[in-house]
Structure formats: C-alpha cells, structure tokens
Amino acid sequence: MQKPQEILLAEPRGFCAGVDRAIEIVERALQKFGRPIYVRHEIVHNTYVVNDLKAKGAIFIEELSEVPPGATLVFSAHGVSRAVQQEAQARGFSIFDATCPLVTKVHVEVAKLAKEGYEFIMIGHKGHPEVEGTMGQLDHGIHLVEDVADVARVQPTQTEKLAVVTQTTLSVDDAAQITAAVRARFPKVREPKQQDICYATQNRQDAVKLLSPQVDLVIVVGSPTSSNSNRLRELAARLGTTAYMVDSVDELRHEWFDGIARVGLTAGASAPEILVQQVIERIKALGAVSVRKMQGIEETIKFPLPKGLRIDPATGLEIRERSPETGPAGH
CATH class of the missing domain: 3.40.1010.20 (4-hydroxy-3-methylbut-2-enyl diphosphate reductase, catalytic domain)
Known part of the structure; x- marks a missing residue:
C-alpha cells in the first residue's frame, strides 16, 4: 500500500494578526497583574491555546456573574455585545478588549449607519460569538441570514436604508453568493466599502x-x-x-x-x-x-496592543505614549 x-x-x-494580538493581551495581563485573569469566552477558538493559557492562570467564563469584583477581565477576539460591555463596566472590572480590530471595524460601521437610520442584514452563523457580538451592537434592526434561502424570508421594516454586513470568518464564495441574493432582492442595499471577511x-x-x-x-x-x-x-x-x-x-x-x-x-x-x-x-x-x-502571500499586518499592556522588551517597562510636548517617553 x-x-x-x-x-x-x-x-x-x-x-493571523488578530489571534496573535488576543493571545498576547492575555499573556501580558497575566505578567502585569498576576493570576488569575478572567477571559469572557474562549480567547480564540482553539483547544491547545485555551489549555495553554489556563495553565498560565487564565480562567475562561461565559457569564460575568462568575467574575469576582475588581478582577481583570479580557473580552475574546470575537467581540461582545454592548450589553456585555455595559455590564462589565457597571461591575467595575479592569477591562482589556481583545476584540479583533477587523471585527471592531464592523461594529463601528453598524453603529455609524444605525445613526443614519439603517437596518441591517447580517450574513453569518447563528450562535457564533462574533455574530452575537455584532448583532448586540443594536437593540433591534439586524436580521441574520445563514444561507440564500434565508434571504427570501427576511422582512425588514423598510428597504430604503438597508445595509449588509458579514461575519469575518465565512467562506468567501458562500458570502458572495448570499450577498448576490441580498442584492437581487434589495437592489438599493448598501454594501461595505471593503468586504467584511478578513x-x-x-x-x-x-x-x-x-x-x-x-x-x-x-x-x-x-x-x-x-x-x-x-x-x-x-x-x-x-x-x-x-x-x-x-x-x-x-x-x-x-x-x-x-x-x-x-x-x-x-x-x-x-x-x-x-x-x-x-x-x-x-x-x-x-x-x-x-x-x-507553497508560494503564497506573506502577511505582515500587526495590530497594536491596548494601552496599559505595551511593554518594552529591552527594559521590561511599560511604553508610555509619546506626546508632542515631551518627545519620546522617558526622556
């Protein structure tokens, strides 16, 4: 044989850059604040990564009620709803947001267009934390479609101002097919300037x-x-x-x-x-x-870490933001 x-x-x-950044946020928070660090949902969807961070002192939770007062909390790379953000702030946690910047970009677009009166069709998988986070940016007005058949069933309250957004991790070909069905049914639909798929x-x-x-x-x-x-x-x-x-x-x-x-x-x-x-x-x-x-694209994208977790590897000290008046930090 x-x-x-x-x-x-x-x-x-x-x-990818978003995953690299999310893991680094948890590791740096552990270095800086010590164990335990609480993480809402798996930081990224990988068993090995989650177990490795658990061994280092991360505790993964789904409900904020599981986190003790005053604890340090990290939001996973998939993003969270506004309700989760508000509850975490109200409970007084020290929060670091590891949401992938490309997911945040979708959240920002949704918030901006909602202010202009738009309703949304979101292409994504029901129950996926990224979808829950994006749909949870608004109280209503986002309609989830998982396939072409769903597009025919969507009933927006108006079609003059309708925009489409997608989960960032979909099949590119499936998303294109579903978007085409949305466009065919709602010819005036507004699409993202750059596709949401990362x-x-x-x-x-x-x-x-x-x-x-x-x-x-x-x-x-x-x-x-x-x-x-x-x-x-x-x-x-x-x-x-x-x-x-x-x-x-x-x-x-x-x-x-x-x-x-x-x-x-x-x-x-x-x-x-x-x-x-x-x-x-x-x-x-x-x-x-x-x-x-194989030959392939070399990815060079890197996303910056949140303030408070940027450490100079040479000195081990936190990197302060440069300000125009003082010049480089520490000088």
Whole structure:
C-alpha cells in the first residue's frame, strides 16, 4: 500500500494578526497583574491555546456573574455585545478588549449607519460569538441570514436604508453568493466599502484553492468551534479533494493515508504552528520524505496592543505614549 511521499504546506496558514494580538493581551495581563485573569469566552477558538493559557492562570467564563469584583477581565477576539460591555463596566472590572480590530471595524460601521437610520442584514452563523457580538451592537434592526434561502424570508421594516454586513470568518464564495441574493432582492442595499471577511480568512481560503488540486488529501489543523478552520475543510472537499480537520495530532488516522502520495496541510487562523509541526512529524513517520512550502502571500499586518499592556522588551517597562510636548517617553 502506497504511503505519502510528500507534504505540501499551504501558505499562509495558522495564526493571523488578530489571534496573535488576543493571545498576547492575555499573556501580558497575566505578567502585569498576576493570576488569575478572567477571559469572557474562549480567547480564540482553539483547544491547545485555551489549555495553554489556563495553565498560565487564565480562567475562561461565559457569564460575568462568575467574575469576582475588581478582577481583570479580557473580552475574546470575537467581540461582545454592548450589553456585555455595559455590564462589565457597571461591575467595575479592569477591562482589556481583545476584540479583533477587523471585527471592531464592523461594529463601528453598524453603529455609524444605525445613526443614519439603517437596518441591517447580517450574513453569518447563528450562535457564533462574533455574530452575537455584532448583532448586540443594536437593540433591534439586524436580521441574520445563514444561507440564500434565508434571504427570501427576511422582512425588514423598510428597504430604503438597508445595509449588509458579514461575519469575518465565512467562506468567501458562500458570502458572495448570499450577498448576490441580498442584492437581487434589495437592489438599493448598501454594501461595505471593503468586504467584511478578513484578509486572513480570504488568504487561507485562496491558499487552499491552490493547494487542493495538487494533492490527494488535505488535512486542516483547527478546533471544531473554529469557523474559519471548518470553512477550509469544506472548501477543500468542495474542490473534490478528501479533507479532514484535526484538533491535534492524536486525531490523525493511519487509514486516511493509504494510497495517498501527496498530503496538503494547512491550519485555521486560531491554530498554532506547533500543532502543524506535530502533524508533519507524524506523517513523516508514515514515510513522507519531503516537505514543500507553497508560494503564497506573506502577511505582515500587526495590530497594536491596548494601552496599559505595551511593554518594552529591552527594559521590561511599560511604553508610555509619546506626546508632542515631551518627545519620546522617558526622556
């Protein structure tokens, strides 16, 4: 029985700037304030990352009533509703917001257009924390659609001022199809200037489109709760390549590799590279001799940390904001 000869690595894969920033916020808060730090919802949807932060002293909660008064609280990368923000402030927590800036951008757009009298159609997955956070920016006036069939059922109270927004981690192709259905039914609908689906989701899906036709099997490293990881596996399968998603190396099955010459490997935006390397080692143990990285976009985006958590690695001191009067901080 043939065993894999080559592993082809998608590029880019794994952590995006928003995930990097969210994890760093929790780690720096732990360094600065000590354990425990409370985090509302999984900071990112990855089992390994959550367990690693738990070991360092993070406590993950869903309800703010579980957080003791005066504690330090971090909001997850997916964002939260206005009600959660207001309750956290009212309870007097010290709050650091790890919401991905690209999710915040959608929240800001919703707030701005709502003031102008707009109602919204949101394309996304019901129950996903990002969707709950975005829909929770307003008390009413956001209608969720999950597929093209839902578009026909939407009943906005008016159609003169209607805007569409999307979850940032959707399938690019599905979102385009649903947006087209929205446009067909509501020709005056206002669309975002730049699509809401984030650069990292787009880049990882584009990489899978290049990868899939060149391999016999695609393995996606990602947790079951991770929307963007699930979309990568679906996309590979849709392109006609057998595809599996694994949360860790222990979920790999030997029989998947029978008769497979070339394995494609990628990871969702919340999956750390250490898990990818463990999968590579396991496939090598089955006989794969070469690992080849595909050509792909190099991502250089970095998002700044919130004030109060910016530390100079050289001195270990907090970086104060420069002010024009005093020049560089500390001088």
